[in-house]
Amino acid sequence: MFSALLRRGGQALLTLLAAAVVVWSLQLVAPGDPARRVLGTLGFANPTDEQIAATRHELGLDVPAPQRFLRWLSDALTGSFGTSWRTGRPVTAELADRLPATLRLAVVALLFALVLAIPLALIAARWRGRVPDIGARTVMFLGAATPSFVVGTVVLELIVLRGGIGRVLADGSWGGAVLPAIPLALGAGAGWARVLRTSLVEVSDASFIQVSRGRGATPLRRLLVHAVPSALPALLAAIGLTVGSLLAGAAVVETVFTWPGIGRYLIEAIGARDVPVVQATVLLGVLGYVVVSTIVDGVTIAITGKAKR
Template sequence: MIAYLARRLGQAVLILFGVSVITFALLYLLPADPVRQIAGRSATPETVANIRRELGLDQPFLVQYGRYLAGLLQGDLGRSYLQRSEVSELIAARLPASLLLMAGAIACELVFGLTMGLIAAVKRGSALDQGLMVASFVGVSAPQFVVGLLLLYVFAVRLGWFPIGGYGSWRHLVLPSVTLGILGAGWYARMMRSSMLDVLRQDYVRTARAKGLSRAVVLLRHALPNAILPVIAMVGIDIGLFMSGIVVVESVFGWPGIGQLAWQAIQRVDIPIIMGVTLVSACAIVLGNLLADTLAPFIDPRIKLQ
């Protein structure tokens, strides 16, 4: 286990290094000029040149990246161009809200997706099965901002069950969590149905039925732990997907997380914040996949870490 974790952590470092290089290069080639955002439209060429020199943006790419990487190795994500604050402090202030929203979304997609997939597999070929699969297809296909606006209109504006936006109570969490969870629920429902159908054809399931075990015991104790393994692997990937989709959802619902911070930074070409959020998202993807791979052998002892 220790050797496996050490090898995976080494791979994670290389992945994060690659992400930092690619992201920094793309931002370096970006047509928009962050100095103009800082100086303002009425700034003189001398003022623009002074700001560019002060920030080190007049240096070649390798010099700029080398300086950024040296700070990154010391835990320094840089300083925001416009907010004049440390990027690490800005992200740390917003991260708890994003993690809370992510946890709520994962809970929603697992509850809805696994339930739909299990019912569809048990009722294979029925109208209920077909209806659930159509619903899962719609959930996968629907844009998140459209889903979010529809949920806001129905449950916040028309029915008044939940607040329109903001942060602070469980009622603020419900609609954005469901909006994020609907996409994953659709995938999980289809995956769970397919995996459960494969498991139900296995010999040990037929043996359990032949022993006279109840249908619920066969499904929950024997079939579900094996059918759920592909879903566990998907949860780790979903953490990264949430980090990308969370930008839209947080903007729609006014949720004060790192997604909203990233959106504001993109609009203002605040490169240090964009880099910081990208690296934090990449870390979440890597750690999520590592966690999923590590938990798999505890659920199914036949799986060996290599």
């Protein structure tokens, strides 16, 4: 078990290093001169060559690329990502302002997704092949197939604008996270329900389930007491694998609901070609994905005694 955990940790570090290289390389392929863009945000519409040269030196653009990368990586390890080209504020400070709102949205969406996924999977597995199973699988299919921005737009139009429930301009509070969490939870919960149902159906045919049936255990007891614990690693794996899609969906949903989180911050930075902000937010997203995936792997290893394949 320890060797499997150690291997997962090494893979996580390699993933973060590769992501850091890719993220840093964004400044090499971004169009335009960063020095001119920074001077433009400061009000210098037609900067002189001396001003451009001084700004390039201040940004460290006058040193070789490998040296710039090592300096950037060293700063990133200490939590420093430079200054936003758009606002002139430290990127770390702006991320700190928006991170709590994104975490609130993620927590509420996670809870909603679990509330949707577990009952759907239990209903489908308990009445496999019958009408409840067909209905539950239909909900799973529709939830997984509908893009989050479509669900978000419908929620915004029907509930907020027409129903008068909630706010058009979200404030980042726990209560304000309820409606934006629905589009994220629907897609994730539907996917998790499908995985959990499949695992429950497979486990239900196992020999130890048949033994419990022979001992007189009711169908509900066989499902909840015997099948669910054995199917839990599959659900954990599904949660870990969908973290990336949740992060991508959060960026879209935050934009739809004007949620003051990191996802909307990233979309705005991409539109403004604010490379330091894009670098920081993408790397933070990769870090979140790696951390959650590593935790899920660790829990799965602890439960099953072996790493999931």
